[in-house]
Amino acid sequence: MRKKVKVTPNREFSDRKPLNNSDMFHSASRSEYSISSPQSAMATAATSLIVLREDGRKDLRFEDLLRAPAELIRKGSFASLYKVVMDGGRPELVVKRIKDSTVTGEEFQKKIRRLDQTRHPNVLPVTAFYCSKQEKLVVYEYQKNGSLFKLLHENRDNVAMNWTTRMNVAASVSAGLSYMHQTLLTNNSAGAAAAAGHGNLKASNILFSSAMEPLISEYGLKALPTNYCQMDSTAVDDEPFSTAADVYALGIIFLELLTGKPSHGFDLAQWVQSVVREEWTVEVFDRSLLAGDEDEMAEQAMVRLLQVALRCISQESCRLTMAEAAAMVDAVNEKIPLFKKKLNGKLFENRGYSI
CATH class of the missing domain: 1.10.510.10 (Transferase(Phosphotransferase) domain 1)
Structure with missing residues (x-):
């Protein structure tokens, strides 16, 4: 029988499901990102996506994220999180779409760059990010072993x-x-x-x-x-x-x-x-x-x-x-x-x- 031990104190990931067409990045409504002008966005996206970790990701473009199949991991009032399956056998990514419109693009970019400069082996680094008037996205490497x-x-x-x-x-x-x-x-x-x-x-x-x-x-x-x-x-x-x-x-x-x-x-x-x-x-x-x-x-x-x-x-x-x-x-x-x-x-x- 185990003895008592006295301690006296001082006084989610949900199951991943395939998205339906309306939830895919490349859906009929263009994307979950809701880019108001798809053609102009696609024309400038390649230069707008800022890649911070270039090992194996140097050629990553925003349009790749738009076209890739995506799976909703979780959705909240603040942000949605997607798993993105890249083509050509490239490693999968996780894209966080942030809905907070109170943060300006400049503030957002400064924050992400500060994070990139402050790295620790037990903190997942940002792979890339994108911000515009309509969208703020943060891209990470997908971790297959889960949470x-x-x-x-x-x-x-x-x-x-x-x-x-x-x-x-x-x-x-x-x-x-x-x-x-x-x-x-x-x-x-x-x-x-x-x-x-x-x-x-x-x-x-x-x-x-x-x-x-x-x-x-x-x-x-x-x-x-x-x-x-x-x-x-x-x-x-x-x-x-x-x-x-x-x-x-x-x-x-x-x-x-x-x-x-x-x-x-x-x-x-x-x-x-x-x-x-x-x-x-x-x-x-x-x-x-x-x-x-x-x-x-x-x-x-x-x-x-x-x-x-x-x-x-x-x-x-x-x-x-x-x-x-x-x-x-x-x-x-x-x-x-x-x-x-x-x-x-x-x-x-x-x-x-x-x-």
Whole structure:
């Protein structure tokens, strides 16, 4: 019988379906992009599409995207996401069509170029982009291994999501976000330089490369998530795209990794906190992890990652920074005593958590 472990806290891709003719880029209405003058757009498209990653994509043209068969992956109030099958055996692409008309073309282009200059191995780079008065498109390489949401919640028999894999996701994603928060700067409402957050961090926006390395996608394409359980409730009304909101969303991802439960349509944070208050911490963990071959050290790591997650979803005044969260996850991953990890010369302290 498993013993109680006390943790005391401080006070999506949907199934892809073929599009019908009205949803294809090359549909009877010309395209989902709704170019008002197809002939003039086609004439200037080749020079309008800006390719940032030229390895294998140097000849990519906007008209290629218009003519290629497309499959709707998901559609929201902010944007639609398509998988585009290129001809000639070229790798598939993902095209994000952004509907936000409040951002000017100049602002959009500056944002994408800043992202291109701030690269990390665990952040999916933009392949190309296009902007006009009618359209704003962002092009990525298609990742065939799918998203964290799909592997974790829609493919429960897949043994790839063992504890080692989940811990690698936690470490890689927190490292990528920490780097972006420290490197990618923008001007806040007061005109001062501030870190630019992801803005829509969730399991469906974490993809896997061909080598199964986690890749954070859609960084900086700020969209208010339809799933409010993924966000800090105070941030929804105040500053939904702050770095503190990213930390909260990261904490939710940690909880999904630990529990195996999705946060969509379910207040996962509240459920975990209620179970922890009853001192039945082990009950929150995914049974497939506890029933597997994971050793006692792995179970201790689960408890410690849970502590980090709870700190990420705590009130903003007590919340970790992304750099602190990344360092603490590294401490768990490296089996270093959790509260003796140094960051910038400072020693992390327990701050109210006990095992």
